[in-house]
Amino acid sequence: MSVVAKLHRTTWSTLKQLQQNGRKARFSASATTSRNDLFTHEQRRQREAVGRVDKIEVRYMGQPEDVTLVMNKHISTPYNCAQHLSEGICKRSALALIDGSVPWDMHRPLPESCTLQLLHFFVAEPHLVNKAFWRSCSFMLGAALSRIFKTEARLQLHSFPSPNIKSGSFVHDVVLGTHTWEPTKAEMRAVSAEMVKLAARDIPIERLEVEQELAQEMFKDSRYKNAQLPSIAQQNQGRVTLYRLDDHIDISRGPMVGSTRFLGKCTIIGAHKLSNKGATDAFYRFQGVALPSGFMLNHVAYSLLEQRAQKLNPARLPNEPFEDQQQLQLS
Structure with a gap:
């Protein structure tokens, strides 16, 4: 095989690989975009499905003082509650605790009246x-x-x-x-x-x-x-x-x-x-x-x-079955 033929074959092989990689990259980007579009659409649908806005009472317990807030059912979040308190509380609050026992995401809407504690990394029991x-x-x-x-x-x-x-x-x-x-x-x-x-x-x-x-x-x-x-x-x-x-x-x-x-x-x-x-x-x-x-x-x-x-973490291996309710959501 001539040098030119070898070079042509190598160039074609490289071009083909680049095209394949390009298709994979476009597919990955397209999949990510589609996943996000579906997430955003469903998020919007759930918000619009709330319908008539009812009020709930959220009893905040913590610094600077306990206070009862009137919030919107299925719309207001612990973060929204923190906004009524102070900018400092907004910035430091990493997690909420509902009714003294239920950990709750800061941006997750509250479904009913409850007590609310806002947790940060310097609480007594972190x-x-x-x-x-x-x-x-x-x-x-x-x-x-x-x-x-x-x-x-x-x-x-x-x-x-x-x-x-x-x-x-x-x-x-x-x-x-x-x-x-x-x-x-x-x-x-x-x-x-x-x-x-x-x-x-x-x-x-x-x-x-x-x-x-x-x-x-x-x-x-x-x-x-x-x-x-x-x-x-x-x-x-x-x-x-x-x-x-x-x-x-x-x-x-x-x-x-x-x-x-x-x-x-x-x-x-x-x-x-x-x-x-x-x-x-x-x-x-x-x-x-x-x-x-x-x-x-x-x-x-x-x-x-x-x-x-650096030591291998002994947690459940990825090829082991999800047998435990606590493992079923992957984390």
């Missing part, structure tokens, strides 16, 4: 808000990975297990189109930087509960999400809870903190290969550690947290 923070970090990690990986990596988000602060790391499991990838420090720094960018944008984290059929349509391009939905919906009266961050949508039972701004210092420490998946793909577990914004920790202490987060 367990609930810490757990919501850890879950939100996993959710944000999925968004960061979707943005940072190139099309040819064939990244597919799988799930993130229920948060466990004692494990030392938050987690997101994915499938990559390789059996042999070894993450570098530079690659992990890039993912960490993407997390910090999301935090700096102060993006609200939205919650929406939808019927299984709509969820299936939204995730029809996602092999693993689509397969998980029937089991999830079966345990939740045919409905699925979704969360959105900018254009990133995922499945989770929640609750989560109200905004990405609550993420402070953050390190995505590594990715462990869990197992092969077919002839070319493999499961990888990404792990990270983070502090809420406003928390200060010296370099030595934070380094110890990073070292601990």
Whole structure:
């Protein structure tokens, strides 16, 4: 074969690969746009379906003083309640507590009269808000990975297990189109930087509960999400809870903190290969550690947290069945 013929063959092969990658990238962008359009349409439909606006009484309990607020049923959120109190309370409140026992998203409408506490990271018992923070970090990690990986990596988000602060790391499991990838420090720094960018944008984290059929349509391009939905919906009266961050949508039972701004210092420490998946793909577990914004920790202490987060997180593996009600919503 002549040099010219070889060059022509190589050029054609490269062009064909670029075209294939371009089609995949356009399909991915189209799927993301479609998913967001469906989310926004359903969100609007549910708001319009409220009909006549009834009033409810929300008894706020906390600083600077207890007060009863008259709010709109199925419309007003804990964040709206905080707006009636002070700008400082709005900014620091990461999670709500309804009737003294029910954790509630800051942007989730209130369905009836209730008592309301607004939780932040300096409360006496921070367990609930810490757990919501850890879950939100996993959710944000999925968004960061979707943005940072190139099309040819064939990244597919799988799930993130229920948060466990004692494990030392938050987690997101994915499938990559390789059996042999070894993450570098530079690659992990890039993912960490993407997390910090999301935090700096102060993006609200939205919650929406939808019927299984709509969820299936939204995730029809996602092999693993689509397969998980029937089991999830079966345990939740045919409905699925979704969360959105900018254009990133995922499945989770929640609750989560109200905004990405609550993420402070953050390190995505590594990715462990869990197992092969077919002839070319493999499961990888990404792990990270983070502090809420406003928390200060010296370099030595934070380094110890990073070292601990490097160990493989023992949470449920992605190829294990969802047997537990608490696992069915993936987080």
